[in-house]
Amino acid sequence: MPSSIGVPGLIIILVIALIVFGPSKLPQLGKAVGQTLKEFKNSTKDIMDDVTDEFKSDDKESTEKKKI
Numbered sequence: 001m002p003s004s005i006g007v008p009g010l011i012i013i014l015v016i017a018l019i020v021f022g023p024s025k026l027p028q029l030g031k032a033v034g035q036t037l038k039e040f041k042n043s044t045k046d047i048m049d050d051v052t053d054e055f056k057s058d059d060k061e062s063t064e065k066k067k068i
Helices: 006-021 026-067
Strands: none
Touching: 006 026
């Protein structure tokens, strides 16, 4: 099973969205999806930064213990 949607699949999704929501609601829907993706991306970045910082502090502590 392919993991990507591709252009034909994307066109079908857009046509279905146009039929279901109508042309007047699509810009609002697109804006809401964009904001949701932006918040998700920022949250994911924050989590990755926290994990990276934790690994760095653990590594620093382990190297300090080796010096002792």
